[in-house]
Amino acid sequence: MSETLQAGDNGGTAADKPAILLVEDDRVTRRLIARLLRKAGYAVEEASDGSEALARIQQQFFPILITDWEMPEIDGPTLCTRVRALALEGYVYTLLLTARDTKEHIIAGLESGADDYLTKPLHEAELMARLKTGARIVALEQNLRAANERNRQLSITDALTGAYNRRYFSEQLPAEIERCRRYRHALSVVMGDIDFFKKINDGYGHSAGDEVLAQFVQLTKRSIRATSDWIARYGGEEFIIVMPETGHTGAVQATEKLRAAIAAEPLVTGAGGVTVTASFGVATLLPEGEDAGRTVDQLIAVADARLYASKHAGRNRVTGA
DSSP: OOOOOOOOOOOOOHHHGGEEEOSSOOOOHHHHHHHHHHHHOEEEEEEESSSHHHHHHHHHHEEEEEESSSOOSSOOHHHHHHHSSSSSSOOOEEEEEESSOSSSHHHHHHTOOEEEEESSSSOOHHHHHHHHHHHHHHHHHHHHHHHHHHHHHHHBOOOOTBBBBBHHHHHHHHHHHHHHHHHTTOOEEEEEEEEEEHHHHHHHHHHHHHHHHHHHHHHHHHHOOTTOOOOEEEETEEEEEEEEEHHHHHHHHHHHHHHHHHHHHHHEETTTOOOOEEEEEEEEEEESSSSTOOOOOHHHHHHHHHHHHHHHHTOOOOOOO
């Protein structure tokens, strides 16, 4: 292998270049290639065969895979095919190294899932050029994935409050109920409503009312478990909080803490401080018992009835039964 890397070709560091998994069963060749890649600023992990590489890439995501063709057990083309079948967090740009330079072998390698190939013995400048191409493709794919995720979030999020919207709620709650039954966990649903919200709009203005709604959601998000619980805007000043794997007592206690936090001090708006209280109704679905067969609509109806009971009893309270 030629070693003619110029000092000026080292641009960039491992922090701004995609990580590489290098797969080569020949130890001397692997160490030589790895040294060149690290000199060029890439973070490189090494694997000695296809089986090890397949295990490594499932444990840690590598945007670029460089693999030899001829290896015991799992060869390069087979490794490419198996990597393509994995559900990974992003696209893996794959460069296949081979001493086979016939069109038939090149086509077979590309059809196995490789993005590009290099014939041995490797020419260093060509290797670096191919990697730059791979890095550009990886960056484009990551930007596209990020843009798609932003668009997805916009499609399921209420623009004013930052809570999930009615569409997300309608799609996600049935899935949560199914998961509750499959894994035999409790599921609690809390319906909340800001008390006298019309008076807030009339007295402070709709802009202040919008700020109150947004701050209500932020207070709620800080009060619930970020890893599992979620809040959706059900309509107007009504919200639904979904608490997977939470029994009735735990849900009532968590909601009571939220209610107290909202009422503790005025919310700051452009029109001044606004004293806000909220009422809540809690319903729980258990995987066993007479309530196990509740539908989405029935669960919501129970939470709504208990919210109405809180309103009827004087507001600023939590009703769980």
